[in-house]
Amino acid sequence: MRHATTSRFPWSFALGASVLLACSACVGGGAGGGPVSVDPNSDKPFVLEGVGNLTEIARLTGPDAINDTEAAAVAGTDLGSMVNLGEKTFLLFGDTFGDRAPDAYGGQGGNWRSNVSAWTTDDDPSDGLTFDGWAPADDLGWASALVEGDHDANDGAGEVTKIPTYGFAVGDTLYLSYMSVAFWGEPGAWDANYAGLAKSTDEGANWTALDGPRWPGDSNFIQVATANVEEDGIDYVYFWSIPSGRFGGVQLMRVPAAVEAVEDAAAYSYFTGTTADGAPEWGSDMAAATTIVDGTIGELSVMWSDYLGRWLMTYSDDGNAYMREGITPWGPWGEPIEMVSASDYPGLYSPYMNPRYVGDGGRRVYFTLSLWGPYNVFWFSVDLERAE
Numbered sequence: 001m002r003h004a005t006t007s008r009f010p011w012s013f014a015l016g017a018s019v020l021l022a023c024s025a026c027v028g029g030g031a032g033g034g035p036v037s038v039d040p041n042s043d044k045p046f047v048l049e050g051v052g053n054l055t056e057i058a059r060l061t062g063p064d065a066i067n068d069t070e071a072a073a074v075a076g077t078d079l080g081s082m083v084n085l086g087e088k089t090f091l092l093f094g095d096t097f098g099d100r101a102p103d104a105y106g107g108q109g110g111n112w113r114s115n116v117s118a119w120t121t122d123d124d125p126s127d128g129l130t131f132d133g134w135a136p137a138d139d140l141g142w143a144s145a146l147v148e149g150d151h152d153a154n155d156g157a158g159e160v161t162k163i164p165t166y167g168f169a170v171g172d173t174l175y176l177s178y179m180s181v182a183f184w185g186e187p188g189a190w191d192a193n194y195a196g197l198a199k200s201t202d203e204g205a206n207w208t209a210l211d212g213p214r215w216p217g218d219s220n221f222i223q224v225a226t227a228n229v230e231e232d233g234i235d236y237v238y239f240w241s242i243p244s245g246r247f248g249g250v251q252l253m254r255v256p257a258a259v260e261a262v263e264d265a266a267a268y269s270y271f272t273g274t275t276a277d278g279a280p281e282w283g284s285d286m287a288a289a290t291t292i293v294d295g296t297i298g299e300l301s302v303m304w305s306d307y308l309g310r311w312l313m314t315y316s317d318d319g320n321a322y323m324r325e326g327i328t329p330w331g332p333w334g335e336p337i338e339m340v341s342a343s344d345y346p347g348l349y350s351p352y353m354n355p356r357y358v359g360d361g362g363r364r365v366y367f368t369l370s371l372w373g374p375y376n377v378f379w380f381s382v383d384l385e386r387a388e
Contacts, residue, residue, distance in 0.1 A: 307362025
């Protein structure tokens with residue numbers, strides 16, 4: 001297994017170094033705006049040989065961050081998956097606390113909201129992401145919940161919280177994929193009531209939780225990563241999906257990229273395998289979905305890399321963070337490459353990419369990463385090592 005070489009420096013240094021990095025950092029070619037045309041040819045070789053030059057660039061949230069998140073009553077938060085809508089990128093955070101003791105460790109504090117979102121138009125990822133605002137926000141400028149959880153007791157009988165797992169856009173409509181958590185168990189293990197969707201038609205200012213579609217809490221479609229793709233002339237949203245917790249494999253579903261379809265459970269189809277000539281097969285039976293990546297896959301992210309001409313997947317396994325290369329959306333997927341080590345960053349999880357944030361012609365990939373101890377979100381980069 002290849003390991004990432006590491007450089008680590010505080011955000012104050014990163015700000016000073018931004019001028020030096022600006023020539024090599026840029027927004028990704030597709031800027032995350034258009035669908036990726038799917039090539040079903042699975043016979044192409046793997047080209048990702050490893051990753052290197054892992055760099056901690058900035059702290060995005062909490063005390064001493066490059067953003068004054070405490071003014072928005074965000075002293076501690078996690079996750080930070082990203083969804084693009086026009087020139088805006090929305091970062092979706094999980095359980096958020098408005099005040100925390102100086103010696104607080106992990107997810108704890110006062111003024112608890114189940115989820116919040118910041119947005120940015122920052123197009124230079126080399127020195128971190130500067131937030132433009134929060135959506136939704138209250139009259140005091142404090143970040144408000146998109147869809148608040150019930151905050152019931154952690155006994156499996158109700159809903160503790162609603163955690164955002166990813167987002168996507170269809171036209172001018174933003175969608176939030178979230179899971180209703182019934183019970184937080186041992187580290188990396190939790191139970192879900194269901195997974196569902198919420199939507200906003202006013203750029204995140206207001207959100208409505210949809211009555212459907214919903215996926216059962218014991219299914220493989222609780223946490224997702226999404227991408228807009230074009231297949232056989234039809235635009236789809238693909239969902240790479242895992243169960244609740246960090247100990248399941250990846251399955252794949254899709255839905256036509258239209259509001260009516262996204263909000264209709266019958267419009268979703270599930271990858272069930274390939275034909276003899278390698279063409280993907282899809283069916284309406286969720287239980288017939290096949291696993292495309294085995295292992296202990298935690299909060300995941302998937303995007304197309306123009307630099308490699310391949311798909312990239314990042315995730316954590318309740319230990320380290322990894323990257324895999326995919327020939328097609330359904331595979332084959334290469335062996336995991338260690339991207340961030342838990343020995344260097346204990347309590348790491350949720351490495352989220354976005355196709356808008358790459359640099360050096362796509363060789364450099366920027367991503368968010370959560371650290372459990374400080375319970376906040378950080379900005380990193382890593383360089384891809386491509387076979388010539």
